[in-house]
Every structure is written in C-alpha cells, then in structure tokens.
C-alpha cells in the first residue's frame with residue numbers, strides 16, 4: 154500500500170515515533186515520511202493511507218509543527234472526501250483533562266473536511282510505563298491487517 | 310572526507326544540534342563533550358522530578374549516540390582539562406552549547422545575605438547534581454522571588470506531599486529534606502502584574518491538584534491579552550480550588566527593594582501599588598533567571614564565535630549559552646535545526662585536524678556506554694514509589710560500586 158507517515162511535533166518525540174512506524178512498515182509497503190509543517194492538506198490525497206502521529210501542547214493544543222497545517226486546513230477549506238487516515242497521539246496523563254487533545258482536535262478537523270478515520274485513535278501516555286513504539290507499531294499493523302485500511306486500495 | 314564537529318554541552322541544545330547534523334550527513338564525526346559524567350544537561354538536572362513526561366526527550370537523545378553514532382565524552386570540562394583553543398584546533402567546527410548555570414542576583418541591597426538561595430543552586434541540590442551544594446535550611450516561611458516557570462516548579466515541589474511525589478525521581482536525601490520542612494506559608498513575589506508574569510497558565514493549573522496548599526492572590530492587576538487573561542483565570546481557579554493547611558500567597562506588582570537581616574529571619578521590602586510593604590521570610594529563593602557561572606568566559610566566547618565576529622574560529626553558539634535563559638526545550642530544537650544547516654553549509658574539513666584524539670590523554674573520560682550502565686542501574690534500584698534512584702556523587706557516578714549487578 155502507498156502510505157504517508159506524517160508527524161506533528163514540538164520536541165521531536167512524534168518524529169522519532171513516525172520514523173519507527175515507517176521502518177516497521179517500509180518492507181511491505183511504499184512509505185513516505187514527512188513533517189506536517191511541510192505538508193499541504195491536499196497532499197493527503199496522494200497516499201492510500203495517512204498515518205499521523207501528533208503530540209499535545211499547552212492546554213490540549215496542537216504542537217508547533219502541526220499548527221501551520223491546521224491553519225491551512227481552515228483557510229483553504231480543502232475537500233478531503235475519500236482521504237483515509239489513522240491517528241496516533243502522544244500525550245501525558247499528568248495533563249488529565251486535556252490528555253491527547255492535540256491528536257483529537259487534528260482528527261476532528263480532518264473528519265470535518267470529509268476525511269475518514271481508519272481504526273481507533275490511540276494515545277501514548279508519557280507518564281506511563283510503555284514505550285510509544287511498542288504500542289504504535291502493533292496498532293499500525295493491526296489497522297493494515299484489517300480489511301478496513303485495505304479497502305481504499307482495492308476500491309481503486 | 311569526513312568532517313569533525315565538537316559540541317560543548319550535552320543538554321537539549323547540544324543534543325538536538327548533533328541530531329540535526331547527523332540527519333543531514335550520517336557520516337560526520339560528531340563528538341558531544343560534557344563537564345558531567347551524565348548527558349542531557351537540564352533534562353536531568355533542571356526539569357522537575359515530578360515531570361517525567363518532559364524528560365521523555367532523553368530517549369530521543371539516547372538514539373543520537375546509539376544509532377546516529379555521535380560520541381559522548383563525559384566528565385571533560387572545556388576550559389579545564391581541555392581549552393577551547395585546543396578544541397578549535399582539533400575540530401572543523403565547534404558548537405558551544407554550555408547553557409547558563411549561574412543564578413542571577415537581585416541587585417538590591419542585602420541580596421547576598423545568608424538565607425538567600427538561587428533557584429539554580431536549589432534545584433541542582435534537589436535533583437542531585439554532582440556539583441550541587443548541600444540542601445539549605447528554608448525554615449517555615451520561605452519567599453520565592455520570581456514568577457517564571459522555574460519559580461512555579463520550586464513552589465510545586467516544596468508544596469507536594471510525599472504521596473504527591475510518587476512516581477517522580479526525587480532522591481532519598483531531598484525527599485527526607487522536604488518532609489522535615491513543615492512549611493506554614495510560602496510566598497511568591499513578582500514585579501509584574503499577574504497577567505504579565507512569565508509562568509505558563511498550564512503550570513499554574515497543575516497546582517490546583519495539590520492537597521496541601523491554600524492559595525491567595527495580592528494585587529493581580531488586569532490583563533488585555535489572551536495569555537494574560539488565561540493566567541488570571543488560572544489564578545482565580547487556583548484560589549477557588551485550594552484549601553489546604555499551607556498558605557501560599559502570590560504578591561504581584563511587588564518590586565523587591567531591599568533585604569535586611571532581622572531577628573526572625575529576613576525582611577524583604579517591596580514596592581507595591583499600595584506603597585511599600587515588608588514581607589518576613591525564613592529564607593528567600595530567587596528565581597529571576599540565570600547568568601554565566603564564570604567557568605567559561607562567555608562574553609569573550611560570544612564575541613569570538615563565528616556568528617558574531619570571527620569566521621576563522623569556526624565556532625558557533627546556541628541555546629541558553631547564546632540567548633540567555635529564555636526558551637524551553639522546543640526552542641532549543643528549532644534553533645539547533647537552523648544552526649545545523651548553517652554549520653553544514655560552512656564546514657570545510659581538514660584532514661590535519663586531530664578530532665577526538667585530542668582526548669586521548671585526558672583521564673577519567675566516560676562514554677555513552679557508561680551512561681547506559683548507570684541509567685540501567687538507576688532504574689533497576691529505584692524504590693517502589695520512585696521511577697529512578699539517581700546516583701549523586703561524582704566519584705560514584707564515575708565508578709558505581711554495584712555496576713556489575715545492573
């Protein structure tokens with residue numbers, strides 16, 4: 154499958170995780186890897202599936218590198234009908250009331266423009282004991298294994 | 310030809326610079342030198358013991374040394390064992406990312422009296438920095454001067470109950486020291502209005518969960534901008550949410566004028582909208598920023614760095630060392646990526662430069678593998694209610710007695 158792995162980050166953790174997901178998938182899939190900062194909303198159309206890794210900052214807000222993307226999404230009112238994405242969040246359980254809100258908001262924005270979310274949005278907790286890649290890689294593989302993600306490629 | 314880059318300081322600025330350089334050219338020789346035997350600078354010794362999530366960047370930094378093949382040279386202080394000049398001769402480029410560890414003084418009469426402690430030295434002692442002085446006696450009514458994030462960090466740590474410190478990496482000594490203090494009142498004094506204070510509203514909100522404190526606010530003033538309004542809101546929520554036994558008073562719009570020794574401790578005079586007031590303190594913690602600790606001649610170095618004056622020095626500066634004590638970890642990353650671009654575009658490798666061979670005769674250098682063993686040991690010996698037990702003494706950090714068990 155043609156997969157874009159995109160990240161929104163502030164201190165680089167989401168980038169590292171996106172790299173790990175990319176290495177885990179690159180043998181079986183055609184993967185591309187990019188910062189949301191360098192990605193225009195309409196580029197989401199180029200991939201059969203967009204796997205997005207996004208952290209949270211401030212009071213449950215988007216991290217710095219996702220903000221320009223979100224601004225463009227708002228301004229350009231891009232039509233994302235037919236675009237598929239899966240969302241993995243990075244967060245910290247210490248921010249209990251806004252845990253994972255960055256990835257949540259980004260997912261809502263994409264859905265609002267017509268994109269379809271594939272699989273469940275999961276959020277890694279920086280205060281927990283798990284390593285992000287130990288959760289995210291099986292999560293991505295499960296999404297790809299389920300007919301759900303493949304639907305896009307067979308429907309072509 | 311492989312170019313050689315030396316980075317002084319393994320804090321966020323140094324690590325992100327190494328990361329960005331090696332992303333651009335994986336074959337570069339990037340050597341990161343730190344005065345301490347442990348890497349990561351303020352991520353280990355400044356970021357609060359109860360903010361482990363923020364310390365998560367250390368996993369990223371570790372990869373720079375494990376996968377991207379940067380080399381760590383720990384326990385070398387540039388300016389002591391090796392001079393900056395020697396480093397400049399040995400490498401094609403030198404990046405100074407040495408941070409700023411000295412506490413800025415208040416600059417008012419009495420600011421050097423005993424009982425006045427800088428937040429840098431206090432946090433170094435709390436977080437078991439190898440060069441830290443002993444933990445000071447704060448008494449029952451400490452005053453914190455400053456309303457930045459560091460001041461709020463100090464307040465939160467002082468105010469947390471043992472239960473609230475679960476899961477942190479606060480050491481046995483500091484934990485016992487905290488428990489021995491039976492604080493009655495903690496006062497936070499800031500020059501600006503609450504809206505113009507530097508602390509992040511999110512950090513303030515976190516205080517609302519503390520069980521021991523009861524917050525009051527003196528002359529918060531008003532705010533016109535969004536951030537300012539959020540600070541005022543967070544403060545109002547804090548006042549409403551807290552009703553514990555330890556009084557926490559925020560005094561905004563209170564400009565420190567003088568400190569005097571009095572029989573009960575220290576007396577801090579402040580100028581407020583209501584005129585001059587005196588606050589009594591059992592100790593005063595200043596959290597008003599950082600400056601050079603003098604171990605490196607910062608002014609000269611800033612001047613002789615390439616970016617300012619002399620291209621022939623092939624020397625660059627970054628992070629707190631360059632900018633002063635402003636900017637958190639995200640800013641270090643942003644600046645490092647920009648600096649790495651610049652260094653790459655100006656690099657001119659010279660095979661005659663000896664690079665890391667310079668350190669061959671320096672005794673007691675530790676590499677990243679050493680840190681990995683120390684790290685594993687610290688994690689495996691953590692008490693039940695802690696995520697890590699830090700090794701404190703430099704001799705022990707260099708030669709942990711029970712390293713084999715790890």
Ligand SMILES: Cc1cc2nc3c(=O)[nH]c(=O)nc-3n(C[C@H](O)[C@H](O)[C@H](O)COP(=O)(O)OP(=O)(O)OC[C@H]3O[C@@H](n4cnc5c(N)ncnc54)[C@H](O)[C@@H]3O)c2cc1C
Nearest residue numbers: 318320321322343344350351355387407408628629637638
């Ligand atoms: C108490 C405190 C709490 C903070 N909390 C947060 C937070 O929660 N979140 C956040 O984003 N930011 C926080 N910050 C800010 C953050 O720590 C800084 O933005 C960041 O550490 C600056 O990075 P740096 O690499 O420039 O300096 P540093 O982290 O200070 O690193 C400098 C390194 O250089 C080494 N060094 C110094 N002199 C020499 C020499 N002569 N030779 C060799 N090595 C040398 C030092 O040992 C150190 O390891 C906090 C800062 C403080 C002081």
Ligand SMILES: Cc1cc2nc3c(=O)[nH]c(=O)nc-3n(C[C@H](O)[C@H](O)[C@H](O)COP(=O)(O)O)c2cc1C
Nearest residue numbers: 162163164165166167208209211213244245252253
């Ligand atoms: C100032 C600050 C605010 C944060 N706010 C939130 C938040 O509201 N919700 C959340 O789940 N995580 C929050 N986090 C945690 C980060 O999302 C988490 O540390 C993540 O790993 C950072 O990833 P990045 O390096 O890709 O930006 C915050 C972290 C910091 C330092």
